[in-house]
Amino acid sequence: MLDSITKYLSPFKRILAIINKHRLITYMVFIFALYGLLIIKINNLGQISASTSQTTATTNVTTPEHLNQSVIYQLQQLQNNNVTVQSLFEQARSNPF
Numbered sequence: 001m002l003d004s005i006t007k008y009l010s011p012f013k014r015i016l017a018i019i020n021k022h023r024l025i026t027y028m029v030f031i032f033a034l035y036g037l038l039i040i041k042i043n044n045l046g047q048i049s050a051s052t053s054q055t056t057a058t059t060n061v062t063t064p065e066h067l068n069q070s071v072i073y074q075l076q077q078l079q080n081n082n083v084t085v086q087s088l089f090e091q092a093r094s095n096p097f
Helices: 002-021 023-046 052-061 069-081 083-094
Strands: none
Touching: 002 023, 069 083
């Protein structure tokens, strides 16, 4: 019975011996294949664009912030009364960054 099992496992032993002999090359091929699949998956996910319904749903959720009228009035008064603040506002208008 042991002889029949060893005869059955004999081809596997040869394959394992070949793989063990070239294990570095086998490992590198496996890693490169894994990286290749990962790059392909990332590339495919990067090319997917949002549908128009998703885009409109997202833009409808975000609302622009509005300033209170009293805050706007106070800023205008501050700008008109202070020269350094006027220069800051002018600088901010000409260079927003």
